[in-house]
Amino acid sequence: MKDLFDIRKDFTLKTLDEKDVPQNPMELFETWYNEASQSGIAEPNAMNLATATADGRPSSRVVLLKQIKDNGFVFFTNYESRKGQQLEQxxxxxxxxxxxxxxRQVRIEGIAEKVSSQESDAYFEMRPALSRLGAWASPQSRIIPNRNCLDKMLDGYETKFGEDEIPRPDNWGGYIVVPQLMEFWQGRANRLHDRIQYTLASGxxxxxxxAP
Incomplete structure (x- = not known):
């Protein structure tokens, strides 16, 4: 086994103080997101999504943020996937x-709600044709025998739709995560990091x- 005790990095780039932040955390998030996007970070919209079953068994994975709204964060997925099933529970x-x-990191806790079918349709139509076909072909999160099985399903839907419009499957669409808590973390020297937390109370x- 390998110890990782000696892996250390001191953070010294910036500071974060509660007297300098806006009252609305969505404004600060958008500022930070824009800075991340402009800095050349690969896929700055990648986010870890943690869900749990009804009895509290957790699961997490990385998904892509597709829209920042005034009231939350939108991503799209298969509603029958593991995360979709857990969000249903x-x-x-x-x-x-x-x-x-x-x-920097931003931590968000909130409630997930499905976006309207119209919003899901609008984004689905923007996706490349093979991504739209993939939404039909993949029984997401289910066990499949091999990669060839997936390729055959993709070929089947490609034949089925041909040159026709590829509609959005009923089991595919968006969620918006409406935040109730947001924490902004700015690395500082000697592990004494800046952590500013926003908590929603009575609107x-x-x-x-x-404390770090």
Whole structure:
């Protein structure tokens, strides 16, 4: 076995103070996201999505943020996937963005709601044709015998639709995660990081500093 005790990096790029942040955390998130996007980070919209079953057994995976709205964060998936099934049982979930190049992360806790079918249709139509076919072909999260099985299903749907419009499957669409808590983490020297937390209470955001 290998010990990892000696892996250390001191963070010194920036600071974060509660007196300098906006009252609405979505404004700060958009500022940080834009800085991450402009810094050349590969896929700055990659986020860890954590879900749980009704009895609290957790699961996590990385998905892509596709839209930032005034009231939350939108991603798309197969509703019959593991995450879709868990969100059906338990709408509480968490997101995490890690932008190491900027020594930052954002942690979000909230409630997931399905977006409208019209919104799901609009995004589905924007996807490349093979991605749309893939949404039909993949029984996401289910056990399959081999890769060849998946390729055959893709070929089958490619033949089925041909040159016709590829409609959105009923079991595929979007969720919006409406935040109830957002924490902004800025790395600092000697592990004394800046942590600013926003908590929603009675429709208003409370801003507080957390100990690192």
């Amino acid at each position: 338990n709408r509480h979930c968490a997101l995490n963005f890690l932008w190491l190049e900027l020594e 208003k955001w409370i801003v507080e500093r957390l």
